[in-house]
Amino acid sequence: MISCMNLKQLSEKLGLSQTTVSRALNGYPEVSEATRHKVRKAAEAHSYRPNTRAKSLATGRSMTIAHVVPVSSKHEMVNPIFADFIAGAGEEYSRAGYDLLLSVVADSDHERVYRDIATRQVVDGLIVQAPTLTDTRIPMLQDLDIPFVVHGRSSGIIGAYNWLDVNNRRAFERATGLLLDLGHRRIALLNGLATMDFAHRRNDGYTRALLERGIAADPELIAHDEMTENYGFEVARRMLSTSNPPTAFVVSSIIPAIGVRRAINKAGLVFGRDVSIVIHDDDLSYFRNTGDVPLFTAVRSSVREAGQRCAAMLLEIIRRREEGLRNEGPMQTLMEAELTIGQSTGPLIPSAAKLRS
Amino acid sequence: MISCMNLKQLSEKLGLSQTTVSRALNGYPEVSEATRHKVRKAAEAHSYRPNTRAKSLATGRSMTIAHVVPVSSKHEMVNPIFADFIAGAGEEYSRAGYDLLLSVVADSDHERVYRDIATRQVVDGLIVQAPTLTDTRIPMLQDLDIPFVVHGRSSGIIGAYNWLDVNNRRAFERATGLLLDLGHRRIALLNGLATMDFAHRRNDGYTRALLERGIAADPELIAHDEMTENYGFEVARRMLSTSNPPTAFVVSSIIPAIGVRRAINKAGLVFGRDVSIVIHDDDLSYFRNTGDVPLFTAVRSSVREAGQRCAAMLLEIIRRREEGLRNEGPMQTLMEAELTIGQSTGPLIPSAAKLRS
DNA sequence: CGCGGCAGTCAAAGCGCTTTGGAAGTTTGG
DNA sequence: CCAAACTTCCAAAGCGCTTTGACTGCCGCG
Known part of the structure; x- marks a missing residue:
């Protein structure tokens, strides 16, 4: 059985402070290369991983993106394109160190779920799937002030938002x-x-x-x-x-x-x-x-490519926001289908x- | 724009301590019905939701389950049964207040991902999909001492583990x-x-x-x-x-x-x-x-039913473990297909x- | 009247991490 | 040889919640 080690234990074992160990592992410059190397090795040896929950509480970033996939209440059906869309997006997320939170939700109570996810502060951003003609989720999410990208568009919505769509x-x-x-x-x-x-x-x-x-x-x-x-x-x-x-x-x-x-x-x-x-x-x-x-x-x-590009857009939006560049204007991408x-x-x-x- | 309120602010607004507010919302008996009602109403009015990250750090439970879906490196293919499996499982999770973390991973580095998820303590349990003839993930997860259920079985593994399979x-x-x-x-x-x-x-x-x-x-x-x-x-x-x-x-x-x-x-x-x-x-x-x-x-x-039952099994296993009943023996379910x-x-x-x- | 018991509330300690604001130790320059 | 400037490290304060242990009234009982 593998015991789970935390920062404190690791730092005690090394005879260093938690600060130094944390900095060494996160690549901060205030620590010498020698110590960094030592710390890295010890972390590896004890297979130390920072506790995600603590980390995200401390940093304010959860490094998680939510996808809400609608399941039709009529046929209890899940659109199979989601499998490929998520595969594309997931690739992008894992490359950037993000996790993917999936909510499978009857399309009737989408709004409640989105509001819930946003106010519980469980994710850094989310992707809206399968927008309807006038999709109320879009103004709602704008109001909640959380980064999001729509896969598709909603004709009835005035005002700009981030989207990626096929023509x-x-x-x-x-x-x-x-x-x-x-x-x-x-x-x-x-x-x-x-x-x-x-x-x-x-x-x-x-x-x-x-x-x-x-x-x-x-x-x-x-x-x-x-x-x-x-x-x-x-x-x-x-x-x-x-x-x-x-x-x-x-x-x-x-x-x-x-x-x-x-x-x-x-x-x-x-x-x-x-x-x-x-x-x-x-x-x-x-x-x-x-x-x-x-x-x-x-x-x-390719819906897989769409997933990948939506994810990349969202991560870019989050990055910008963290750097304080809030008013960059919306990102919008139109993909052409090929005959x-x-x-x-x-x-x-x-x-x-x-x-x- | 909706501002996000936290426990401290809510309790100050109510003129109560954080303790009391927290207890009132979580249904503890030490608080009078009158206060509980007042607190509930205020929380509703300000649409307060506890911050998930803080909550799970404090409780030690993340209320999240991980599914790792393999994407074949050969065809970059995602088995479409996952959509329905996850729909079934997701239903069960949301009923119990759990979130679902999805990792889409090339089947080559499954082990790394499982180990990562377990040691980062980001979930309370996980489901193993598509086991191979002798699946090394199973002993690994037993070693990591994290609750898991296998969808399918692995003939080459000796020793008991929790599984649900079709005959x-x-x-x-x-x-x-x-x-x-x-x-x-x-x-x-x-x-x-x-x-x-x-x-x-x-x-x-x-x-x-x-x-x-x-x-x-x-x-x-x-x-x-x-x-x-x-x-x-x-x-x-x-x-x-x-x-x-x-x-x-x-x-x-x-x-x-x-x-x-x-x-x-x-x-x-x-x-x-x-x-x-x-x-x-x-x-x-x-x-x-x-x-x-x-x-x-x-x-x-039905693979959807399988998803739902796997999820229910896993939640039950987690519940038991929290109550300290560790040695209940493995849960194993064999479903019969119908002709x-x-x-x-x-x-x-x-x-x-x-x-x- | 005094004391145990109970209901209702609170202050404070943690959960495991990051990050701020120093404090040592080391090097440099006048 | 000492002040200034780095370099390298640390103690402690948070992040927002739960939970422990204690405290205040208030009632009932002997």
């Missing part, structure tokens, strides 16, 4: 445009939850691309829900069995797209020939859409509609 | 047995990474079921790797294109099974008729294998092999 509008405009270029006219959109800000922007991009060609969006071809495989399957099946079915789908994530593919097969159609699909690809680690010719044509933007052609898109086959009937 | 051996024995009952003889196993303990147990169950019918396992039909969609696709495609292809697959997770289905379609075979699949289903929230007749025949065990029939299994069609050639 969803342009991504979906391009995705839809590609299908239009291929001759498709009946294009369905399988979007995320309508309350989410990103879903709104994606709708925008889709509608805009259609309008540019003089096509009005057909509400029958637009669906909103949590992005499960089953959602993709059910919606696509329903749409494909109508009298005027879509010949192409734009899908918000690879997971429902798997369901769409299932529905296409089930309808006796050929994926990528009779029906085209373009997805938004978050580049999930266990669902890599890669290969010489990836399965899905996609607008891609890659896969096996899921092809030109409209005029006869396809007939074949089906 | 993988029986689950895979049943899955394989079902396929054998349906007449299949060439049954492939798509397993997880060979280093994982659960993969070993699953191999066992599979092999045992075959042996019971006098069939020797064919190494050509067994694959081990990280459970991505692409892995399922590639392996199934390869196996299906041999001269003596399998007529059925047992697959370790729904994600590679999606890939297997893709390979089956691509080979021009019919899923569930020409080729059968039984999966192990972790009941992932975004990949629910449900419906009147679920897509996949499965041995199912449900879906659309992915059917009797062996003797002509199938011919059709294909």
Whole structure:
């Protein structure tokens, strides 16, 4: 059994004061190289680590960042992109010596949890996930005066805040445009939850691309829900069995797209020939859409990279604040998605509609 | 802007001592109901929360649990089951007032991270994920004398420790047995990474079921790797294109099974008729294998429930230790997976092999 | 009336660290 | 040879909370 040693014990063992030992270990210049070396060795030998709680009480910094991941109260579902987002962010945190505090919270009482985390002073900053159209967390956190970065944006919020987002509008405009270029006219959109800000922007991009060609969006071809495989399957099946079915789908994530593919097969159609699909690809680690010719044509933007960059932004904001540079203006980053052609898109086959009937 | 108030300020405002205020808020009996009520109201009004860092320094308990999630250095992949596992555990933690500290760590330096977390005394306990066949973390943590629960087991470790596991051996024995009952003889196993303990147990169950019918396992039909969609696709495609292809697959997770289905379609075979699949289903929230007749025949065990129960076990262990009951013996729970029939299994069609050639 | 007992409150000591404000010891320069 | 200027170290004061031990009234009992 390994006994846990503290500063006092270590300093007594060395015959030095706590001050000196602390300074030696934290790299302060007031201590000679000889003592520093001796102290370092002893600390190593007894595998001494400063007690985090005491350290953060003394310094006022907890070296911890909070992520609050929403779990939908409807489906008890956790969006799988969080795994990769957190992996990216976590990498950045551990590099900088920060810990990550995770709160899994029903989306109904987000506000309470954020307020709690902030006033308990348990973290130095936090990241806001999945902002809604008008997200009340943002003004609340500004009010609480705690550093935060939003992954996404909230259209209904006036005033500046730090965010990192993908250019969803342009991504979906391009995705839809590609299908239009291929001759498709009946294009369905399988979007995320309508309350989410990103879903709104994606709708925008889709509608805009259609309008540019003089096509009005057909509400029958637009669906909103949590992005499960089953959602993709059910919606696509329903749409494909109508009298005027879509010949192409734009899908918000690879997971429902798997369901769409299932529905296409089930309808006796050929994926990528009779029906085209373009997805938004978050580049999930266990669902890599890669290969010489990836399965899905996609607008891609790595959610892991987003996590990493959000974390880096937040740490930078915290650093600045500690140096007293408070009025630097907000940090805002817009990432562009990249279009890659896969096996899921092809030109409209005029006869396809007939074949089906 | 909301100013953060501390105990001292609150007690001064009330004209009481810090002791009394602290006791009033923490429900100690030494304080009159009248004062308690007054204090509660004032705390509410100023939205006072005790500073976590100070509190945990004073009490010696950090009210935090650590999860270390491994990210494979090979594929930079995060196993998506962690999202649901953590959702389950997080529910339990927040109910008990605990926070969750998450470390995302390349699997190579797990030991360092665990030792670090333990000696920095930043958490009251931790959960070990994805144990390997002989997992060195277990003796290490016993040595460090910190409460922990293993999600899974490690066959190579002698000596008792707290764990919660699914009966993988029986689950895979049943899955394989079902396929054998349906007449299949060439049954492939798509397993997880060979280093994982659960993969070993699953191999066992599979092999045992075959042996019971006098069939020797064919190494050509067994694959081990990280459970991505692409892995399922590639392996199934390869196996299906041999001269003596399998007529059925047992697959370790729904994600590679999606890939297997893709390979089956691509080979021009019919899923569930020409080729059968039984999966192990972790009941992932975004990949629910449900419906009147679920897509996949499965041995199912909810990973979310596992998370919740692991968390409950750990909190119980911590509670006992605080009450001085150290020698209660280890807590060990074995969950049984439940078999449900879906659309992915059917009797062996003797002509199938011919059709294909 | 006096004393034990109890309810309600408080001052002060810690938890393990950082950091301030010296105090020694050592070197330099006039 | 002594003052000034470093260098190297230290004692002690906090950080914001809990908790111990003591203290003050006030009641009831002999």
